[in-house]
Amino acid sequence: MPRVPLTWLAEHVELPAGLTAEQLAADLVRVGLEEEAIHTSGVTGPLVVGQVVELTPEPQKNGKTINWCRVDVGAHNDVDDAGDPTVPRGIVCGAHNFGVGDRVVVALPGAVLPGPFPIAARKTYGHVSDGMICSARELGLGDDHAGIIVLSRLGYGEDVTAPGTDALRLLGLADEVLEINVTPDRGYCFSMRGVAREYGHATGARFTDPGLVPEVDRDRPGGFAVEIDGDAGIHGVPGCDRFVAQVVRGVRASGPSPAWLQRRLTQAGMRPISLAVDVTNYVMLDLGQPLHAYDLGTLTAPVVVRRARTGERATTLDDVERALDPQDLLITDSTGGRAARVLGVAGVMGGADSEVAEATTDLLLEAAHFDPVTIARSSRRHRLTSEASKRFERGVDPRLPRVAIARAAALLVEHGGGTVDDALTDVDRTSASAPVAFDPAQAGRLVGVPYTDEEVRATLVEIGCEVDDTDAGWRVHAPTWRPDLVAGVDLVEEVARLRGYDAIPSIVPRAPAGRGLTRGQRVRRAVADTLAAGGLVEVLSYPFVGADQVDVLGLPADDERRRAVRLVNPLTDGQPLMRTDLLVTLLDTARRNVARGTTDVGLYELGLVTLPDAGAAPAPRLPGGVRPSDEQLAALEKAVPAQPLHVAGVLAGLVEPAGRGRAGRRAGLEDALAHVRRVLQVVGVEASVAADRERAPFHPGRCARLTAPSGALLGHAGELHPQVVAALDLPARTVAFELDLTALLAAAPLDPVAAVAVSTFPVAKEDVALVVAEDVPAADVLAAVRAGACAGPAGDVLEDVHLFDVYTGDQVGPGRKSLAFALRLRAPDRTLTAADTAAVRDAVVAEAHARVGATLRA
Numbered sequence: 001m002p003r004v005p006l007t008w009l010a011e012h013v014e015l016p017a018g019l020t021a022e023q024l025a026a027d028l029v030r031v032g033l034e035e036e037a038i039h040t041s042g043v044t045g046p047l048v049v050g051q052v053v054e055l056t057p058e059p060q061k062n063g064k065t066i067n068w069c070r071v072d073v074g075a076h077n078d079v080d081d082a083g084d085p086t087v088p089r090g091i092v093c094g095a096h097n098f099g100v101g102d103r104v105v106v107a108l109p110g111a112v113l114p115g116p117f118p119i120a121a122r123k124t125y126g127h128v129s130d131g132m133i134c135s136a137r138e139l140g141l142g143d144d145h146a147g148i149i150v151l152s153r154l155g156y157g158e159d160v161t162a163p164g165t166d167a168l169r170l171l172g173l174a175d176e177v178l179e180i181n182v183t184p185d186r187g188y189c190f191s192m193r194g195v196a197r198e199y200g201h202a203t204g205a206r207f208t209d210p211g212l213v214p215e216v217d218r219d220r221p222g223g224f225a226v227e228i229d230g231d232a233g234i235h236g237v238p239g240c241d242r243f244v245a246q247v248v249r250g251v252r253a254s255g256p257s258p259a260w261l262q263r264r265l266t267q268a269g270m271r272p273i274s275l276a277v278d279v280t281n282y283v284m285l286d287l288g289q290p291l292h293a294y295d296l297g298t299l300t301a302p303v304v305v306r307r308a309r310t311g312e313r314a315t316t317l318d319d320v321e322r323a324l325d326p327q328d329l330l331i332t333d334s335t336g337g338r339a340a341r342v343l344g345v346a347g348v349m350g351g352a353d354s355e356v357a358e359a360t361t362d363l364l365l366e367a368a369h370f371d372p373v374t375i376a377r378s379s380r381r382h383r384l385t386s387e388a389s390k391r392f393e394r395g396v397d398p399r400l401p402r403v404a405i406a407r408a409a410a411l412l413v414e415h416g417g418g419t420v421d422d423a424l425t426d427v428d429r430t431s432a433s434a435p436v437a438f439d440p441a442q443a444g445r446l447v448g449v450p451y452t453d454e455e456v457r458a459t460l461v462e463i464g465c466e467v468d469d470t471d472a473g474w475r476v477h478a479p480t481w482r483p484d485l486v487a488g489v490d491l492v493e494e495v496a497r498l499r500g501y502d503a504i505p506s507i508v509p510r511a512p513a514g515r516g517l518t519r520g521q522r523v524r525r526a527v528a529d530t531l532a533a534g535g536l537v538e539v540l541s542y543p544f545v546g547a548d549q550v551d552v553l554g555l556p557a558d559d560e561r562r563r564a565v566r567l568v569n570p571l572t573d574g575q576p577l578m579r580t581d582l583l584v585t586l587l588d589t590a591r592r593n594v595a596r597g598t599t600d601v602g603l604y605e606l607g608l609v610t611l612p613d614a615g616a617a618p619a620p621r622l623p624g625g626v627r628p629s630d631e632q633l634a635a636l637e638k639a640v641p642a643q644p645l646h647v648a649g650v651l652a653g654l655v656e657p658a659g660r661g662r663a664g665r666r667a668g669l670e671d672a673l674a675h676v677r678r679v680l681q682v683v684g685v686e687a688s689v690a691a692d693r694e695r696a697p698f699h700p701g702r703c704a705r706l707t708a709p710s711g712a713l714l715g716h717a718g719e720l721h722p723q724v725v726a727a728l729d730l731p732a733r734t735v736a737f738e739l740d741l742t743a744l745l746a747a748a749p750l751d752p753v754a755a756v757a758v759s760t761f762p763v764a765k766e767d768v769a770l771v772v773a774e775d776v777p778a779a780d781v782l783a784a785v786r787a788g789a790c791a792g793p794a795g796d797v798l799e800d801v802h803l804f805d806v807y808t809g810d811q812v813g814p815g816r817k818s819l820a821f822a823l824r825l826r827a828p829d830r831t832l833t834a835a836d837t838a839a840v841r842d843a844v845v846a847e848a849h850a851r852v853g854a855t856l857r858a
Helices: 021-029 192-203 259-267 275-287 372-381 387-392 400-416 441-447 453-462 488-499 519-533 547-552 583-595 630-639 669-683 722-728 741-747 778-790 834-852
Strands: 003-005 034-039 047-059 065-072 085-087 089-093 103-107 122-124 127-129 177-181 226-228 240-249 292-295 303-307 313-315 321-323 329-332 342-345 363-370 425-428 436-438 466-470 473-477 601-608 645-652 654-656 688-691 698-707 713-720 735-740 764-773 798-807 816-825
Touching: 003 259, 021 034, 021 177, 021 192, 089 127, 192 275, 226 240, 226 425, 240 303, 240 400, 259 275, 275 292, 275 387, 275 400, 303 363, 313 342, 329 372, 363 372, 363 400, 372 387, 436 488, 441 488, 453 466, 453 488, 519 601, 519 645, 519 669, 519 741, 547 583, 547 722, 583 601, 583 645, 583 722, 583 735, 645 669, 645 741, 669 698, 669 713, 669 735, 669 741, 688 778, 713 722, 713 741, 735 741, 764 778, 764 834, 778 798, 778 816, 778 834, 816 834
Parallel strands: 226 303
Antiparallel strands: 003 177, 034 177, 047 065, 047 103, 065 089, 122 127, 240 363, 240 425, 292 363, 303 329, 313 321, 329 342, 436 473, 466 473, 601 645, 645 735, 688 698, 698 713, 713 735, 764 816, 798 816
């Protein structure tokens, strides 16, 4: 986000005396520039200029030599016998890059430096040090901590550095800096020029545009040769339509820039490097036009702007060798075949071969205008964001290159010596943007405020537009710094913005009847509420995973969940895959919580998983800047993998904490199944439960498979495999579940649930214990019990049935088990008799025997 020092902004627009960053933020927010933060230097209290009048080196026992200094700080000196401040202060300093007569920066007792680091008089090395002589890093002005600041070496003359002078204002440490948030469509606000313009719109202050200087001497032939390849671009727009180059000779390019320029770069959040780099950065921050300086001695004419060739590579200024894409726009210094040297990825970053070096004296300055789409794609493709790419991809004023070059060349000559060549290269293929047909009544119609035609015209002229009246309506020519104004609605937005959003009435529209949440949305909310009410905490994890996370789950090599979509530009190289189930990321969230001391965990998540089809065609590469064809869109939609909605939960540690007289209860399979049953009940699906011994990451003997009546797989629940628990450092016997909510919705009945009359007759309870073979699933026995109870001679009187006990042992014999079911029976029209409940029990036993060979336990 751009940072706006108030003193810098004042060079382009009139600011009222005493303006604070807080008030500036309030003014700018009225035109849509929101405050991000207000920055200060962090230095407070007395910080003054001092002149060293005495310096005595004193060797110490530890081998270090300190300097005992007497420093004249003007009115802040110690007082003499007559009460006058004439006695220089005594200060201990460990630096040795200054001498008697030098003027330095002194923090007096009571000052606070960044850190915070308060300054006080203290005894050290046998002296009372009454303050501190400061380095640049101690004041937050840079990284140099090797020596203290000598003001004369930074270009400050004696006329502004008298002893006792306020160094806070001298060094700009008293300045406030406002950081603002700029929306993508207003790239011109990434400059002092743009922010000053907006402040003028917000307050009516007089704005002087530094970017509208007449481009004199347009024809200055004989400059450094530049060629722009005739490639029309990937999407029908030239990659580069203007390239200005200027030679400056005899410059101390690698020397330091003046103190004021370094201070402004630091305030704007950039690190000063050298004169050539600092000047190009300063002009970019001021005008919004990125520039680049090449070492002229390393270049071979002509400079060529072209697209990359297949297989071409380049090393950028960050010393990273990059494989280039044919869509990348490059700047090279030769047209000679594949061996042409790449000077940089246009609009993104320069190349390492032509950067300004220590011995550089002759420079070639470049200021160009590039296609925003091309720059944005290169920046994202190489995951390389620079200050230049931020501006180019949002649109830069094509009239700025000539002005920016002149400004940069003048600053280089002023502060680094040298001369500017009379010849200049300006390859200009820009064309005026198409006028926008506009009906002024559209503003009032869309915004709801009755703007007059005069108000609309005045607003458009204020932002720099030219308005022509025609028989067909207005034709509006947008200013060159506003490439975002391409349609009537864009102009309407400007009218609403500058006329004030507060003038727009707040009218809440009446919601039409018969609309609301979809069935899927209602189910999703109900499931989330149910799990939260059951004691689980909802989390949201990133859907990106790495192969190592999948390996931890112990998935077989042929498991379909290993077939995942791989991202071309992942957020991190270690997580390039889209998840194929929720547990892979939910378990990682549980692991992180357990590692931080939360050993009793109950989490759930609702989210999408990505399931690619093994035979699907790859997604087509669509053109940019134009609408794809219907066939291309259809192919793209067909290539998009299925993304069903899943819900998953993890329970680790205790679900019931220990208390007085009772031990805590550890989460078990029954708890996971209880949450699953609640979800099934909310959705309205009857599911069958069976053992599944081959579903990772679950324990092969403690995993339940849930299927719909149609046979569709709905999900799994169970205890995690001990190896998975150990690999993730989770508590022993952690349980989990995962359900496919999309499949659940497909299996749920669409007919509305009919209300059942509430019976006023009492409930009758009956328990039935059935003995079956040990390998018979409990779900099959439960289905038989339910069917028998509903088909008995008493009619359908079953209200509820559930399994409450499982027993194996000598009483039922080897290879067999006893399942005990609790039945709640109630008739809508009568009180059930003992004979009725006995008939239900007999029908249940008979049906269970017929289906699964069950016998009544004696």
